[in-house]
Amino acid sequence: MDEATPPVNGWRELAESMPGGVAIQVDEEFAYVTEELASIVGTDADSLTGRPWQTLFDRNESDRLERTAVSKARTKGRWEGKARTGDRGAGGTPVEIALSATETGNLVWAVSERSAIPAERNDGSDRYQSIVEAVGDGVYALDENLQFSFVNDEMCEMFGRPENELLGTDPRTLFVDADQLDIAADMRERVVSGDLSTGTVEAVTETPDGDRLELESYYRLRAEPADGEFPGTVGVIRDVTERNRRERTLERQRDELETLDRINELLLETTRELIQTATRETVERTVCEQLAASDLYRFVWVGEREFDGNRIVPRVTAGDDRGYLDEVTITDTKSETGQGPVGRALRSNEVTVANVDDSSFEHWRDAARERGFESVIAVPLRDGETVYGVMVVYATREDAFSEREQAGFDVLGRTVGSVISAAKSRELLFxxxxxxxxxxxxxxxxxxxxxxxxxxxxxxxxxxxxxxxxxxxxxxxxxxxxxxxxxxxxxxxxxxxxxxxxxxxxxxxxxxxxxxxxxxxxxxxxxxxxxxxxxxxxxxxxxxxxxxxxxxxxxxxxxxxxxxxxxxxxxxxxxxEITTVGRPGGVLDDLTDRQRESVRVAYRSGYFDWPRESTAEEIAESLDISSATLHGHIRKAERTILSALIDDD
Structure with missing residues (x-):
């Protein structure tokens, strides 16, 4: 940046007079760096000026400082703490940092070297060596009673508690998940007994502000046990909340893509089944069996309203329901038994989803939970406004049906409905x-x-x-x-x-x-x-x-x-008596849809009578086409029909 830039000139004299290393940050870059700061980190001022402030740190450290130091300095005006510059794997430099925000929004970095281990805690042994190697994450030491004897600043920030509140406490008090607490307790006993010298503990904790954090703790013995005495442990705690959230998101996306692929396969299979068998039962069974065979779903059924009542009864089932449908009552009414996803899907003619925990599912919750069901989707099988039934799919995970999956199931429901409609029409023709x-x-x-x-x-x-x-x-x-x-x-x-x-x-x-x-x-x-x-x-x-x-x-x-x-x-x-005119393969099959429609309307309108009851213009108006287009359709249809009849004769 040019020396005439106002934010720099206004601070240069002050910065040079301050003890220790000083840098001025404008936006995301260092606009000015003292030679003393450059010397602390082992470089020269020119190589840092005009470079992003993250240049001083490795990626993990800069990410941490972005969340803590930079964020708090900008919101609260000041931050003080410790960090390690350079490549942590190559050693780096432990430093003390004081970060202040100016009225113009710039940041002033005051950096000084610090000892790797506080003097009052350096007892001549190497028990804090692992802490030195892990600065940037939460670092702790447990004494022979497995209570905190040391915590770094990051630990305090992570748990939202001061150092004096953590020291001397049992780390298990930070756990909020009972199952994880049991695992940690078991591991604790194994460590004390000498069965384990290193290990990993996963935990969920809650900060004083009510935020839930997912943590991973890596630990090891502070030293080899002497004379049977347990020496305590040292360890590192890392906040993996965001990492786990990303992994869960990726896992859900993979499941969604897999589901959508399977739904697309079902669409193709359904179409093939129509060509091969053209029966409603076969199509419904194929869809149910393929969905139930997936490890994504536990149970699938297709139902319809009973002939003389409002209950929804199954036509086809597939998968493991362990008598679920025999135990429950489902209707399409607005009563309690019709407020679930099945009844609502049939009344609204739309795909409907629910979790077992939803209030609308309370009537069936116990029976569903006994069988491991956590969520359900109900898909109307429809063709236009005609609904032939409903397909119901149960999954063993909560929120199993994303919006993209719902859209895929909607397409599947429409396709099955169209197949059923075509099958019924075909049955009538034959x-x-x-x-x-x-x-x-x-x-x-x-x-x-x-x-x-x-x-x-x-x-x-x-x-x-x-x-x-x-x-x-x-x-x-x-x-x-x-x-x-x-x-x-x-x-x-x-x-x-x-x-x-x-x-x-x-x-x-x-x-x-x-x-x-x-x-x-x-x-x-x-x-x-x-x-x-x-x-x-x-x-x-x-x-x-x-x-x-x-x-x-x-x-x-x-x-x-x-x-x-x-x-x-x-x-x-x-x-x-079946005529061949309207059956598949008959003479009308050789016409296009528009030709067939034009001939039928012309015939019903009396166009072929003598004298004519309707003119071509009147028929064209009924079909919303021009009279020239109508003449073209009729002439082509007449030639096709006469050709088929005369050539066949």
Whole structure:
């Protein structure tokens, strides 16, 4: 730094007049160093000027002084203490330091040499040699009664107690962990008996300020026992709180990465399982078994709400639960048995975690603790708004599920839900026998019942097409005017668009575009289709078709989740003739999704009738595409369909 720099010039004369070695620190560097200080540390002033103050010390010592000397001088104005300059392994120089802060924020270092061992404690023996070698950490000596006979300044700072308070006390009084105290007591007996001459003790202590410190203590006998007399020990204590915290953080991160890798593997395995078997049971079992096989988790199960109640019952289990599910009751209600992660996950449709110590888990805590469970995650298995159940995973460590793991489990839950949905749809496509479920819904708040009531008519579903997260429905109107019905429905906030596509003077057809949350999504989400639906001024009647080996309970549950007053009127089984048109590998499989959607909407809208009931422009508006794009989709679809039929013929 230039000599004209004000912070230096203002202190140069004062610094040179002070006894001992003096240096002025500006920011992190020495702006001025006296020759006497440089001589103390075995160098010249020029080699230190402009260099960081840490240059005087090795890394451990500079880290210690940063925490103690520099920090306290800046906050309290002054610090005094001892240190060792240079490379500790090469010897270094023991020094006394007085560190003062100026009004401008600079620091003044006053450094003088000191004896390695206080004169009053130098009895001619080498019993303090290990202390000299370890200055910078907490250093102590225990007498023949295993009480402190010497402690250095770092020890006093570490425990937040003055020297006179520590001397003559038993070090075990500093322990706060009972298990560690037992280990230390055992080691103490072995040292006294001569079984051990060196050793390491780990301890957790609490400072007067309430801070918890994790410590490592390394000790050795002060000398060989003479005439059977125990000579005491010397040792070093190191604060390893931050080191242990970093190690625990790294360990958690490694566990998280391992978990995320395994979840990614599960995603791939789940997809492969769908291609190979396409059954819900196999997919659920694969996921549970792979998670339970991991050393990260103890027990995994997939559950669903029982058919005639609110209890969550298991479908698949894997791992070691030792009868846990037989002992506990879990529901999806807001009662005490539904406040845990499982009930909350099903009600919120979101991944939910809990530790066994959480107040919300109190109802199951004893049973969980008996089996070593410490934390749990509940993952809804869902596809869109449809929930097929919940996957529950138990771990033997607290806070086992980090945010990244939760995100991975959320992806896993969605993937399994999509697989289940696809499996159910596939089952229906290939089913030679089906089950028909007929429901009546007396809900005056539905779009259909309100329109039928206001317009004094009946509505019947002719067909429907899913399109870009919405549903396009085609309804026949009987006993009313289609224009009036369309206007009434268009005024409902749940309806995006309603228009007439056929009017025969009192009867006719309308096209209705509704949001994704319609009952159609609910039914198709559980692998079923709506075969018929009609509405009058009081109720809706629905006929739902599902494979005869399907989960009828899921369909009923989903209907009740949308319409609480839904009533199951009939349950019929019948055989059906399967056409090849809509089955996998059929003619429609050669179309793109957009082509298939365009053809279906055009067909339902009467575009292929003569005369046409809807124009290409009207159909394009329903699909939110241009008429040119619609023409392109339809022409390409027509060519693909005709080519398949004619070439096959």
């Amino acid at each position: 089913a030679d026998a089906v089950v028909e479920l007929e429901f009546r819904v007396e809900d005056s708040d539905t779009v259909f019942v309100q329109a039928a009531s206001k317009c004094d008519c009946e509505l019947e579903l002719d067909g429907y097409v899913p399109s870009a997260g919405r549903w396009i429905l085609y309804l026949s109107v009987t006993g009313g005017y289609p224009v009036t019905v369309a206007e009434t429905m268009a005024n409902d906030e749940r309806v995006e668009r309603a228009k007439v596509i056929g009017d025969e003077g009192g009867d006719g057809r309308i096209e209705l575009v509704v949001a994704e949350s319609s009952f159609l999504h609910t039914v198709t989400g559980v692998g079923a289709t709506v075969q018929a639906a009609s509405a009058d001024s009081t109720s809706i009647r629905l006929v739902v078709e599902a494979p005869d080996d399907g989960e009828i309970r899921d369909i009923v549950d989903q209907m009740l989740s949308v319409y609480s007053d839904a009533e199951l009127l009939a349950h019929r089984e019948r055989d059906r």
